[in-house]
Amino acid sequence: MNRLLRFLALAAVLQVAACGKPDFSDAEKKTIAALALNALPALKPDATNRFADVPAAAALGSTLFFDQGMSHDGNVSCSTCHKIDRQFQDDLPQAIGVGRTNRRSMPLAGVARNPWFFWDGRRDSLWAQALTPLENPLEQAGNRAAFAHYIQKRFGARYERIFGPLPDLSAVPANASPLGNEAEQAAWKAMTAAQMDDVNRVFANIGKAIAAFERSIEPAQTRFDRFAIDLASGAKPKADDAFSPEEMLGLKLFIGKANCVTCHNGPRFTDNSFHNTGVPPVKDLPLDRGRFDAVAQVEADPFNCFGAFRDGDAGACGELRFMVKDAPELMRAYKTPSLRGAATRPPYMHAGQFSSLEEVVAHYSAAPAAVEGTSEVHPLQLSDRERAALVAFLKTLSD
Amino acid sequence: MASLWRYLLAGLGLAALLAGILAIVYLTAPQSAPGPDISRSKKTANGLFVASFQPERGVIKQGELQSWLLTLKTVKGDPVEGAAISVSGGMPQHNHGLPTSPQATDYLGEGRYRIEGLKFTMSGVWQLRFAISAAAGSDTVVFNVVL
Ligand SMILES: [Cu+2]
Numbered sequence: 076m077n078r079l080l081r082f083l084a085l086a087a088v089l090q091v092a093a094c095g096k097p098d099f100s101d102a103e104k105k106t107i108a109a110l111a112l113n114a115l116p117a118l119k120p121d122a123t124n125r126f127a128d129v130p131a132a133a134a135l136g137s138t139l140f141f142d143q144g145m146s147h148d149g150n151v152s153c154s155t156c157h158k159i160d161r162q163f164q165d166d167l168p169q170a171i172g173v174g175r176t177n178r179r180s181m182p183l184a185g186v187a188r189n190p191w192f193f194w195d196g197r198r199d200s201l202w203a204q205a206l207t208p209l210e211n212p213l214e215q216a217g218n219r220a221a222f223a224h225y226i227q228k229r230f231g232a233r234y235e236r237i238f239g240p241l242p243d244l245s246a247v248p249a250n251a252s253p254l255g256n257e258a259e260q261a262a263w264k265a266m267t268a269a270q271m272d273d274v275n276r277v278f279a280n281i282g283k284a285i286a287a288f289e290r291s292i293e294p295a296q297t298r299f300d301r302f303a304i305d306l307a308s309g310a311k312p313k314a315d316d317a318f319s320p321e322e323m324l325g326l327k328l329f330i331g332k333a334n335c336v337t338c339h340n341g342p343r344f345t346d347n348s349f350h351n352t353g354v355p356p357v358k359d360l361p362l363d364r365g366r367f368d369a370v371a372q373v374e375a376d377p378f379n380c381f382g383a384f385r386d387g388d389a390g391a392c393g394e395l396r397f398m399v400k401d402a403p404e405l406m407r408a409y410k411t412p413s414l415r416g417a418a419t420r421p422p423y424m425h426a427g428q429f430s431s432l433e434e435v436v437a438h439y440s441a442a443p444a445a446v447e448g449t450s451e452v453h454p455l456q457l458s459d460r461e462r463a464a465l466v467a468f469l470k471t472l473s474d
Numbered sequence: 475m476a477s478l479w480r481y482l483l484a485g486l487g488l489a490a491l492l493a494g495i496l497a498i499v500y501l502t503a504p505q506s507a508p509g510p511d512i513s514r515s516k517k518t519a520n521g522l523f524v525a526s527f528q529p530e531r532g533v534i535k536q537g538e539l540q541s542w543l544l545t546l547k548t549v550k551g552d553p554v555e556g557a558a559i560s561v562s563g564g565m566p567q568h569n570h571g572l573p574t575s576p577q578a579t580d581y582l583g584e585g586r587y588r589i590e591g592l593k594f595t596m597s598g599v600w601q602l603r604f605a606i607s608a609a610a611g612s613d614t615v616v617f618n619v620v621l
Pocket of ligand 1: 337570
């Protein structure tokens with residue numbers, strides 16, 4: 076009997092030793108390969124922005140992105156919240172521009188690959204997105220007439236080399252916008268249709284230049300990607316790239332029992348879609364119903380794909396044309412964020428609700444009901460060890 | 475020496491026992507549930523039409539807008555023309571609807587209708603339900619697409 080016990084102990088030891096090695100089924104290997112960065116296709120041209128791949132447009136866009144003159148008070152630029160040395164985000168629960176907003180700044184790696192922009196997808200192109208903070212009173216707080224004058228004054232020659240002659244702005248008021256304060260709206264209404272079109276066109280081109288710059292911001296290779304390449308080729312990972320047993324377990328859970336990969340799929344770890352996952356609202360912030368309210372906003376945006384400022388034909392407008400407009404699941408649905416680099420940029424969720432990855436994983440494990448709408452997440456009852464393993468795996472997407 | 479033999483015998487015995495248990499478990503386990511019906515051609519629910527559903531460019535790409543062709547024939551094999559088609563669906567296992575609103579956008583002749591705006595954003599079983607209304611009457615058909 077004693078020997079039998081010793082035999083069983085030996086078998087158990089062998090079993091445990093085997094756990095340290097990558098041991099993935101063919102289906103798991105396929106899923107892992109689909110998550111690796113080398114599965115990311117080349118960036119497609121943007122038919123709605125004919126300046127998207129014009130280097131001079133990207134250069135002007137880069138200047139504008141970092142220019143604090145592109146704000147009402149002269150203190151805020153795109154880069155105020157999208158900080159170049161912080162993955163183009165700001166580490167704050169809610170972004171602070173001219174005022175405090177109600178949403179978390181999003182990082183920009185791979186942003187040009189999105190079909191929808193902002194947490195709720197209220198814009199349908201990168202250039203239309205770039206215009207929105209410029210006029211948001213809590214972000215850059217400017218107005219489009221002032222931006223057109225500013226471009227003429229500061230960057231007139233550069234602008235004209237890219238986009239052609241600037242319109243005659245001499246009779247355009249210094250401050251005017253259909254979205255501005257009362258005085259700006261009144262000034263806008265007093266303009267001729269031709270003046271409105273002139274200003275809108277300069278404004279749209281500002282967005283197209285900034286978008287051209289942002290197209291260059293792409294995700295970088297991580298330890299996970301090197302691990303995935305080695306796993307696919309059967310090569311022995313280099314010392315630093317090998318996964319620990321805990322990271323291995325985390326990856327297995329991520330693509331298996333924990334169902335993370337359901338939404339966080341593909342090389343950007345996102346399905347580019349919107350989901351209610353029961354993330355609680357933040358006290359004292361205005362009512363936020365996510366995708367539910369964004370549908371009407373993107374439809375009303377004059378810079379959307381159906382609008383007059385799109386280049387190319389309407390064939391590029393499929394996302395807007397076939398958008399889901401009314402479904403119960405739009406209530407408090409928010410975009411699936413990419414998880415690349417997430418470990419080093421807390422806090423998390425659309426209004427910075429969770430301050431650590433541990434809290435995020437605990438939320439998905441417990442899956443509380445949504446305050447409004449229905450959460451798509453189901454309770455997982457992950458053990459402490461399993462939750463820690465998921466966090467360990469997520470960190471490999473930042474190394 | 476004798477003790478080594480005893481180890482081996484014990485080991486062999488244990489292996490045989492394990493194999494036996496595994497065989498019983500395996501043989502008595504219920505057959506895994508049959509997968510969803512993934513046929514691309516079938517009769518509609520009330521037998522009014524024969525519908526077939528194929529990706530227009532042959533391949534299914536996850537996460538990209540794409541168009542499929544829905545071909546409608548009568549049971550006798552004649553093309554169904556002038557049909558009004560509406561599309562709904564989702565992922566029953568995930569309890570959500572479609573991420574887009576696909577529409578029948580074009581009639582290509584010979585009973586073929588272009589269904590545009592389909593997008594499969596996740597792996598798993600997708601269900602697409604077509605409500606079809608034509609001269610012969612109204613009927614529905616459901617196709618499963620597995621990614
Ligand atoms: Cu799903």
